[in-house]
Amino acid sequence: MTGLSLMIEEQFAGKWLELIKETVPxxxxxxxxxxxxxxSSASSWRAMQGLAATIKVKLQSVxxxxxxxxxxxxxxxxxxxxxxxxxxxxxxxxxxxxxEFAAANQLPAISVFRGFAASGGLMSYGPNLYELGRRAATYxxxxxxxxxxxxxxxxxxxxxxxxxxxxxxxxxxxTVPPSILARADEVxx
Numbered sequence: 001m002t003g004l005s006l007m008i009e010e011q012f013a014g015k016w017l018e019l020i021k022e023t024v025p026x027x028x029x030x031x032x033x034x035x036x037x038x039x040s041s042a043s044s045w046r047a048m049q050g051l052a053a054t055i056k057v058k059l060q061s062v063x064x065x066x067x068x069x070x071x072x073x074x075x076x077x078x079x080x081x082x083x084x085x086x087x088x089x090x091x092x093x094x095x096x097x098x099x100e101f102a103a104a105n106q107l108p109a110i111s112v113f114r115g116f117a118a119s120g121g122l123m124s125y126g127p128n129l130y131e132l133g134r135r136a137a138t139y140x141x142x143x144x145x146x147x148x149x150x151x152x153x154x155x156x157x158x159x160x161x162x163x164x165x166x167x168x169x170x171x172x173x174x175t176v177p178p179s180i181l182a183r184a185d186e187v188x189x
Contacts (some may be wrong), residue, residue, distance in 0.1 A: 013047035015125050016086045016110050019162070021055045023123070023169075023180055024084055024108050031060045031082035033073060033098065035090040044088060070094055074101050087111040087121070095119060106172055117163040118188060122172065127157030128185075161185040 020027060032048060034041040045061060052059040060080050062073045070093075077085065087098055089112045099120040102109040109116075112126035135155065143149055162180075165188040169176050181187060 012112060012126055013044040014051050017048060017051050017055055017057070019123055019125055019180065020084050020086065020108060020110055021057065023176055024174060027057060027083045027108075029058050029060060029081055029083045031062045031077045031080070031085045032088070033062045033064060033077075033085055033093065034088040035065060035093070036063050037065065038088065038090045041088040041090055048086070064090070064093055067094060070097060077101075077107070078105065082107065085109040087116065089113060089126075095121075103168070103171065108169075108172055108174065114161060114163045114186070117165045117168075117186075120165065120168055122165055122168045122174075124161075124163045126160060128159040128161045131159040132157060163188065 017030070020030060030052070032045060034045060036042055036045075048059055060077070060082055062076050062082075064070055064073045085098070085102055085107050087093060087095075087109055095111075095116060096119065098109065099116070101107075102122075103120060108122045110123040110125065111117075111121055112124060113129065114124050114126075117124040139152060142152060162184045163186045164176055164180060164184045166176065167188060
């Protein structure tokens with residue numbers, strides 16, 4: 001087995017917490033929207049549980065086990081009065097519905113892939129998918145030139161990107177700190 005790994009959530013758990021807390025300093029209740037059947041998401045959940053206390057936030061586990069359970073997850077977020085949402089990348093998550101829900105309920109939301117912020121989420125932080133695709137092409141080239149896949153290592157992402165959506169921030173009544181904007185790879189205005 002070879003290629004590029006997308007076991008990513010556990011790598012970013014602390015960064016997501018840090019970015020939300022820095023952007024919304026008064027936040028005290030965060031919801032993590034995830035699928036517990038996804039091992040990567042489960043690793044993130046464990047990592048965030050340990051980190052939440054250090055930034056003085058209460059972390060709420062909101063599980064989506066199948067696409068039809070999203071409405072129950074939304075009701076749980078509202079019932080437990082979450083002030084921001086961290087969204088994992090599991091395919092059972094309906095990104096468009098989550099972004100609509102977050103906007104309708106004035107909840108800052110962050111996820112892993114750039115498309116989340118580009119579609120109206122507040123922020124995304126994760127691997128640069130363009131770079132992963134470029135690196136995957138390198139693997140294909142090596143294999144076509146005779147390299148044995150078992151001789152090629154499985155690689156983790158090495159290039160990451162922070163995308164901030166200022167239109168969403170404005171709609172939420174947030175001022176994104178200059179420190180976040182200075183680190184952003186892309187700012188959507």
